[in-house]
Amino acid sequence: MHDERYHALDNLRALVMWLGIVLHVAVQHMAGPSDLPWRDSQTTPWADLLLVWIHNFRVPVFFILAGFFAAMLVARSDVRGMISHRIKRIALPFALFWPLLFVAMSLLINVYIQLMKTGQPGLDLSLLGKGTDTRAPGGDRPFINTLHLWFIYYLLLYCLLALPVSRLMAKLGSGFKRNLSGIGDTLIGHWWGLLLLSVPLALVGSAYPYGMVTPDGSFVPNIYEFLHSGVFFLVGWRCYLCRESLFAAWNRYLWRLLTAAILFFIASLVCFEIAKQGVLPQWQGRLLIAYVYNCSTWLWSFFFIGLFLRYASGNNRVMRYLSDSSYWVYLVHMLGTLGFGILLYQAPLSALEKMAVNTVLTSLACLISYHLMVRYSVIGKLLNGRKYPRNQSGQVQQGTGAPDLNENKG
Numbered sequence: 093m094h095d096e097r098y099h100a101l102d103n104l105r106a107l108v109m110w111l112g113i114v115l116h117v118a119v120q121h122m123a124g125p126s127d128l129p130w131r132d133s134q135t136t137p138w139a140d141l142l143l144v145w146i147h148n149f150r151v152p153v154f155f156i157l158a159g160f161f162a163a164m165l166v167a168r169s170d171v172r173g174m175i176s177h178r179i180k181r182i183a184l185p186f187a188l189f190w191p192l193l194f195v196a197m198s199l200l201i202n203v204y205i206q207l208m209k210t211g212q213p214g215l216d217l218s219l220l221g222k223g224t225d226t227r228a229p230g231g232d233r234p235f236i237n238t239l240h241l242w243f244i245y246y247l248l249l250y251c252l253l254a255l256p257v258s259r260l261m262a263k264l265g266s267g268f269k270r271n272l273s274g275i276g277d278t279l280i281g282h283w284w285g286l287l288l289l290s291v292p293l294a295l296v297g298s299a300y301p302y303g304m305v306t307p308d309g310s311f312v313p314n315i316y317e318f319l320h321s322g323v324f325f326l327v328g329w330r331c332y333l334c335r336e337s338l339f340a341a342w343n344r345y346l347w348r349l350l351t352a353a354i355l356f357f358i359a360s361l362v363c364f365e366i367a368k369q370g371v372l373p374q375w376q377g378r379l380l381i382a383y384v385y386n387c388s389t390w391l392w393s394f395f396f397i398g399l400f401l402r403y404a405s406g407n408n409r410v411m412r413y414l415s416d417s418s419y420w421v422y423l424v425h426m427l428g429t430l431g432f433g434i435l436l437y438q439a440p441l442s443a444l445e446k447m448a449v450n451t452v453l454t455s456l457a458c459l460i461s462y463h464l465m466v467r468y469s470v471i472g473k474l475l476n477g478r479k480y481p482r483n484q485s486g487q488v489q490q491g492t493g494a495p496d497l498n499e500n501k502g
Contacts, residue, residue, distance in 0.1 A: 099412075100405040104396060105157050106415035108150045109422040112240065113458070115150065116429040117450045118143045121443040127233075127306070130204040132433060136443035144364075147304065148357060148385065149392035151243070152324045156393055158247050159328025160335075162254065167332070171258045178251040182244045185475060189423050193239055200430040207437050237309030240426055242317075249313060250325045276330040280338065289323065290386040296320045297382025298375060302364060304385065324393075342398030349398060353391035360385040417462040419475045424461065428454030 120132045121139040165174035199215065206214040238245045279285035296316050297303040305320045331338055342349065363384050367377040404411065432450045439446065466472045473479040 097407075098405075099407050100400040101157055101160065101397070102415045103404045103408075103411045104153065104400040106411070106418035107396075107400075108153045108157075109418040110414065110455075111146055111150050112422055113425045113429060113451055113454050115143060115146045116240070116426055117433070117447050117454070118146075120429070120433050120450075121447055130201055130208065130430075130433075132437060132443065132446060133208075134441070134443035134446055136447075138444060139447065141361075144304075144361075145357065148360075148389050149396065151321065152389050153393045153396055154243060155247070155321050155324035156328035156331065156397070158250075159325040159330075160332045161328075162251055162325075163329040163332035166254070171254050175251055175255060178248060181475070181477070182248045182251075185419075185423070186241055186244055186248070188474075190239070190241055193241070193423070193426070194236075196427055197239060197430065200427065200434065204430060204434050204437075207434060211438075213434060233308050234310050236311070238307075238311060239309065241423070242307045242309055243422070245311075246313070246318065246321055247325070249318070250322060276327075277334050280327060280330055281334070281341065286387060286390040289327070289390060290383055293320060293323060293386040293389070294379055294383035297386065298379040300378065300382075302367060303378040303380070303382030339398075339401055342394050343402050346395065346398045346402060349391050349395040353388055353395050356384055356388035356391055360388055416467070416472075416476055417459060420462045420466050420471075421455075421458040423475075425454055425458055428457045432457075 118139040119126065119128060120130065121135050122131065122143060123135040123137045124140045162174055162178070165177055169177075202215055202217070203213045206212070206216055279289055294303070296319055297305050299316055300306065305317060307317055308314050360381060363377075363381040367381055371377075429450060432453045433446075436446045436450055439449075441449065466475070467480050468482055469479060
């Protein structure tokens with residue numbers, strides 16, 4: 093399987109990155125409390141439910157796949173080669189896009205807040221730097237933050253850590269490494285292992301309201317967030333090393349995974365309600381929610397991996413296009429969700445109608461901008477490792493296949 097391209101995992105990675113549009117539209121229409129300073133005038137509890145469900149698996153799946161592909165890059169080259177690749181595909185796009193996105197998003201958020209306060213869009217520059225929230229333990233969200241790009245910021249840090257960790261592992265005895273690998277394979281390969289893997293995640297989550305880890309966006313890594321996402325990255329790394337048996341198991345037990353995921357997710361919603369009613373002491377309530385919620389997270393994550401391995405493993409042209417566009421969509425989609433949110437704020441539509449319209453318009457804007465500005469340009473080569481050529485008539489030349497996985501963004 094050394095030279096095999098994992099189209100199914102490419103397609104799944106594209107899905108979780110595209111889901112950012114749905115998530116960041118839904119957050120504007122939450123009926124419950126929100127840490128963000130902007131919100132539409134129309135709200136619905138369906139937005140809360142959708143947000144909780146997507147949050148349950150989106151980030152974990154991303155980091156599991158990121159760890160998987162990082163381990164694959166190490167196997168095909170070495171740790172230094174993997175780091176060099178990630179610097180090109182992650183650090184450079186982050187450095188180039190973050191300043192532009194920070195300015196644009198700050199202005200759009202300012203306009204949104206003014207629209208909420210006065211009923212008219214406008215700019216109040218005195219508000220810049222004051223729109224903080226308190227999602228993470230230890231203080232407010234910093235004004236200068238990583239935005240939604242914290243995904244790739246943390247991923248880059250994990251990849252950089254692989255070098256000192258690999259040197260440390262080289263100094264350990266073969267017996268210790270064999271035992272460590274055996275423990276990892278046992279935890280990942282057995283259903284009860286997921287119950288144990290949820291324990292450290294629950295301990296981290298218990299430090300957050302309702303047991304859910306949410307990013308603070310700080311450039312100084314938050315230890316809670318770093319440990320939480322790091323567990324998924326490490327599991328993804330180990331998944332690559334025992335991928336054949338795991339892929340077979342997830343495929344074989346696909347519908348059992350789905351059933352268990354639904355049951356645990358429903359149980360986590362029940363735990364939310366229990367916590368709201370104050371039946372349990374605050375810390376114990378958060379711990380209970382975090383444990384059940386993270387059990388659901390593992391089940392959803394492995395279910396979606398198995399689902400795509402079974403039904404979306406081919407080199408489909410449409411899915412290939414969406415996968416190629418997903419990095420660009422991830423980078424710029426917040427401009428669309430915020431911009432169209434402002435335009436729709438006073439529209440005579442229900443919350444669900446606004447969510448649907450915003451999602452469609454943002455998706456179209458992202459696809460059109462990708463096709464016109466990115467796919468055939470140097471930006472496309474920066475993000476995906478290749479620039480699709482045009483022939484002299486302006487039509488796309490049909491290639492012989494998708495680029496090698498080493499050129500994917502991870």
